[in-house]
Amino acid sequence: MKVACVGGGPAGLYLSILLKRQDPSHDITVYERNPEGSTYGWGVTYWRGLLDQLREYDPESAQAVDEHSVRWSDGVARVRDLTTTQPGDEGHGIGRHRLLKILAERARSLGVRLEFEREVSAEDLPDADLIVAADGVNSALRTRHADHFGTELKPGRNQYIWLGTSKVFGSFTFAFVETDHGWIWCYGYAFGPEGSTCVIECAPETWTGLGLDTAAEADGLALLEKLFADLLDGHSLIGRASTDGSAQWLNFRTLTNRTWHRDNLVLLGDAAHTTHYSIGAGTTLALEDAIALADALRDHTELPQALAAYEQRRKSALLSIQSAARYSAQWYENLQRYIHLPPHRMFALLGQRHSPLLPYVPPQVYYGLDKAAGRLEALRRFKRWLGPRLARTVHARALASRK
The missing domain is CATH 3.50.50.60 (FAD/NAD(P)-binding domain)
Structure with a gap:
């Protein structure tokens, strides 16, 4: 062929x-x-x-x-000056x-x-x-x-930009920063010893309020480096300017x-x-x-x-x-619904963001239900593990009593 x-x-x-x-x-x-x-x-x-x-x-x-x-196995979320870490599946x-x-x-x-x-x-x-x-x-x-x-x-609502950085993240990292024009956040993950990917996203009103819609790439990167200074630890962000020097902000299209x-x-x-x-x-x-x-x-x-x-x-x-x-x-388009929760709860719901039920249940209620379901599942697993062992023990004792 x-x-x-x-x-x-x-x-x-x-x-x-x-x-x-x-x-x-x-x-x-x-x-x-x-x-x-x-x-x-x-x-x-x-x-x-x-x-x-x-x-x-x-x-x-x-x-x-x-x-x-x-590789990484932990996820880290930084909200304002608070940080929480949760274990997860190994990522590459x-x-x-x-x-x-x-x-x-x-x-x-x-x-x-x-x-x-x-x-x-x-x-x-x-x-x-x-x-x-x-x-x-x-x-x-x-x-x-x-x-x-x-x-x-179908275009999404939020604006995002795909950037690199010389900082090497040890975990898959989320950072949420509050500004006078709303929240802006970053997803960061390493791809090698030379650096990491940083995807930065915000609502359209935050994008325009910060002037990112009109800023040249160099000016936009300088502002983002300032906003995420605690995350970057002095490392720079790396962009990919278009031919006219503007930053390549996008709407994701499904x-x-x-x-x-x-x-x-x-x-x-x-x-x-x-x-x-x-x-x-x-x-x-x-x-x-x-x-x-x-x-x-x-x-x-x-x-x-x-x-x-x-x-x-x-x-x-x-x-x-x-x-x-x-x-x-x-x-993410409805971040205000979750961002004011305690960081560990917000991060837990971040991990549940794929759920079709989450948008329709109050976040605090969903978090409680999810925790309860987790405990029940852990109990079920324990019972499945314990059951055969108890049966073998009872059987062994029964045989011993006959001797």
């Missing part, structure tokens, strides 16, 4: 690796409009479940990803540039052609049996047939499509769907798309059936994740 993958991000590169592993005779080319080694953003997050999948599908690249990742971070380098090198070693600085026009597609649109949320290939795909983009394929064209990763960055699942979902598409192409000899199976599998898997992402975004 001849495959043209438009977009050299994690999804496109990983798909090319998997297809070459399945059948080395596949003729696969990845087209990327940007120069090799250039990328946006700083780091990406993932959890153990993804690493287990990567090991199953390509142990070589999985080992490289694992070796170049950092890796530099986006490093991840792309690992995947590109692995793809080349398997015989995939990588063509950088190669723009593919929606009007002049490569000659291929399968064309994969892995060209992101602004996909030109999808946009040309937006009516067919049933594309919908993308959905009614269908993911048209003839021999199929959508992958952010070209097919997006989920709010606050759940940290974008790269994981893109790689899982690649896995599902490769599986479908292996299991079905006819392309239409393969693409339909891929779409059905991924849409089903995404239902709960997309719901969680919507509620997570809404939690």
Whole structure:
């Protein structure tokens, strides 16, 4: 099969690796409009479940990803001058540039052609049996047939900016700062010994009140460094200015499509769907798309059936994740509902932000119910553990009494 993958991000590169592993005779080319080694953003997050999948599908690249990742298990929340810490599942971070380098090198070693600085026009597609649109949320290939795909983009309310810093966070860190114009907050996580990612978010009225809507990038970064001085410990923030020198503040856009394929064209990763960055699942979902598409192409000899199976599998898997992402975004959009709780309670509800029930129950009541449910579940686990042991003890004593 001849495959043209438009977009050299994690999804496109990983798909090319998997297809070459399945059948080395596949003729696969990845087209990327940007120069090799250039990328946006700083780091990406993932959890153990993804690493287990990567090991199953390509142990070589999985080992490289694992070796170049950092880990954390605690979450830290700073609210004004108060700090609280809670244990959590082990998280992983890796530099986006490093991840792309690992995947590109692995793809080349398997015989995939990588063509950088190669723009593919929606009007002049490569000659291929399968064309994969892995060209992101602004996909030109999808946009040309937006009516067919049933594309919908829904902007969120808050403003956010993706930044880096030379500070290396030891835990996944949240910091909430109160200003005269409302709250502004940061999500920070390390991606390597060289630094961390900082995503800063605020409501639109805070954004305009602080003058961040009109500030040049350098002025905006200086203000943010001042606001988050306690968090940064003297380290600087690093931006990515646009060509006119303005800072790249954005509204997150939730993308959905009614269908993911048209003839021999199929959508992958952010070209097919997006989920709010606050759940940290974008790269994981893109790689899982690649896995599902490769599986479908292996299991079905006819392309239409393969693409339909891929779409059905991924849409089903995404239902709960997309719901969680919507509620997570809404939690931050309604921060005033939670921010004045004691920090440990606010942090506990931050961890519950995916719940569809939380927006409709008073926060203090929800916190109490959640604590009670946790105690009940702990008791159930203890009883499940204790039950067989008591039974064995009673049985042993009964046997002893008969002797």
